[in-house]
Amino acid sequence: MSPEIRPMTRDDLSHVLDWAADEGWNPGQSDAAHFIGADPEGFLMALHDGAPAAAVSVVRVGPEHAFLGLFLCRADLRGRGLGTAVWTSGLARVNGASVGLDGVVAQQESYGRAGFQRHHATLRFAGSVPAPAGRLVSRPFSEADLADALALDTAATGFARAPFLTGWLKNAPDRHVRAIHIGGHLAGYAAMRRCRVGWKIGPLHARDETVARRLLDDLVVLAEGAQIMLDVPDCNAPALAAAEALGLSQVFETARMWTGPAPGGDTALEYGVCTLELG
Structure with a gap:
């Protein structure tokens, strides 16, 4: 008998993120509210005896691309085909x-x-590092920055995800979003969200390494000594160098994989992946 599969509610997604936390994924404190807006029909849950049993997200990131994440099954129900069904x-x-x-x-x-098929590796860097001396170079991200930030996101990733990023790039008590301008133009921006442990940075998109490093320095100041985490595409050597120069250590890796052609993003602009769940 096939399990019942239905779209998740926000409460369902919060429940699934608790599963993710149990697996050591360390989700952000407000991830459920932000993730569900990326593609509300893209978060699916399989039920067993009417209770949540397995989950997956397959979120559209453009007319020809989607991104899969949050593939989880309750530990006590594995091996029953529930994960395969929801996948x-x-x-x-x-x-x-x-x-x-x-x-x-x-x-x-x-x-x-x-x-x-493997496209490249994504390396997770983490650590607690002392704040650099000096004042903040960046300024708080504002609504006036959004159009340029969306264009830079598309240039870096090949994704089209304005509804998601419009909410993700808003400053809040659990989120810092910073921007740097050069010559009146957006040169880079970064978001950092509070997680169950420490802070995760992402996305961090910058026109060059100098801008990326300045954004990282400012985020370290704002983290106030707490652990920070940053996911970096291994094909961006300056991004790897920036993470290492900050004093972060590589703690694990994943592989960015696609079933077909990858989007035409320029990873030279991507110094920090937005999330491993949504790309």
């Missing part, structure tokens, strides 16, 4: 799209059998 339903919803994901090393072979 299949999620991919069917975006049939014809090239689908991406960030896969942990242990699952990359399995994803390969499912038709995903």
Whole structure:
């Protein structure tokens, strides 16, 4: 008998993020509210005896691309086909799209059998580092920055995700979003959100390494000594150098994989991935 599969509510997504926390994924404190707005029909849950059992998100990031994440199954219900059922339903919803994901090393072979091909690695850097001396160089991100930031996001990732980023790039008590302008133009921006442990940075998009490093320095000041985490595409050597220069250490890696052509993003602009769940 096939399980019931339905779109998640925001409360469902909060429940799934608790599962993610149990797996050590350390989600952001307000991720449920932001994630669900990316593609409300893209978050699916399988039920077992009427209770949440397995989940996946397959969120459209453009007319020809989608991104898969939050593939989870309750530990006590694994091996019953619930994960396979919700996975299949999620991919069917975006049939014809090239689908991406960030896969942990242990699952990359399995994803390969499912038709995903490796594009590059994404390396997680983390640490608690002392704040650099001096005043903040960046300024708070404002609504006036949004159009240029969306254009820079598309240039860096190939994604079109204005509804999601419009909310994600708003300053809040649990979120710092900073921008740097040069010659009256947006040269870079970065968001940092409070997680269950420490802070995660992402996205961090910059026209060059100098701007990226200045944004990182300011975010370190705002983190006030707490742990920070940054996911960096390994094909961006200046981004790796910036993370290492800050004193962060690599703690694990995933692989960015696609079932078809990758979007035409320029990873030279991407110094920090937005999230491993949504790309």
